[in-house]
């Protein structure tokens with residue numbers, strides 16, 4: 054009789070036991086097992102970690118030894134042994150421009166392949182589009198959010214140019230919103246906000262080739278900034294030169310979307326003002342290799358950009374990662390990490406990719422690998438602490454608990 058009871062109950066015992074301890078482990082959809090996790094740029098690594106994802110959120114991240122229950126059969130297990138787990142990356146300067154036209158009619162598979170090539174295979178789970186055809190980008194965003202196309206969370210800024218400041222690198226037939234007065238800038242900014250855009254980007258300096266740069270007056274900057282700030286939205290700038298930086302800072306812009314390598318360095322006054330106003334800087338160093346033919350000149354521009362990054366970083370300024378992809382076509386992020394790594398240690402680079410943008414853009418559930426946060430995760434094949442270029446070696450990209458990129462399987 055006793056043995057009969059045993060036989061009857063035995064299979065149920067582990068089930069009862071595990072459900073008592075697991076607290077909903079049955080809902081775990083993805084389990085990353087055995088990796089080294091960096092919960093944030095400032096917290097110690099968890100060796101041999103287990104990361105459990107449930108309903109799009111991080112349910113647990115802990116050393117393997119602390120997980121007292123069996124993982125549910127239904128969970129997708131990712132073998133992360135030898136890999137590194139970090140929060141999903143932000144690219145705070147992209148464009149859905151070159152090759153992204155007519156997004157409403159492009160097949161989902163094609164759109165997804167392009168998304169992978171440009172963003173998700175580089176670990177990107179959040180982007181800022183700093184200027185493209187707004188209707189086209191909104192269409193891409195809609196298709197991503199509908200689950201039709203695997204992609205990052207997309208936020209977009211609407212562009213405003215100075216009067217007669219049509220940059221030479223944009224097709225002359227392209228219709229650009231040029232503001233001649235503060236009133237016009239105010240109207241344009243209001244229009245963008247009405248369309249549902251998430252921010253504004255001002256060309257406080259427009260590149261005119263052999264002709265002098267056209268700068269935007271501070272009064273025009275202020276008018277657009279007031280509209281965005283009243284709604285709690287950020288304002289970016291493309292500065293081009295020193296006057297472009299100074300007018301942007303005087304007008305209260307939040308983010309410099311490029312360094313200004315042709316100027317060589319920021320002045321002490323600029324650095325102090327940037328720091329005081331909590332201005333963020335996106336260095337876009339790889340871009341400087343794409344805008345000139347002569348490699349020696351490109352090297353000089355990159356080095357000047359690195360110097361400016363180093364200047365602001367050493368003042369404690371906020372730095373964001375951004376590459377201008379979709380305008381420039383070097384999708385591979387390796388070089389940007391290498392360049393930024395000349396100015397800052399790897400864990401600060403992790404902050405540029407994760408915590409800095411999450412804090413600046415008030416995405417309070419993103420940026421860290423901690424219980425309760427959104428399951429926006431990157432699994433790297435190698436440790437960025439030993440080489441910053443490893444930030445570009447992505448095995449998996451997960452957004453809101455869904456795998457949006459899975460690298461090619463390597464033969465053992």
Ligand SMILES: [Zn+2]
Nearest residue numbers: 148183377380
């Ligand atoms: Zn750009």
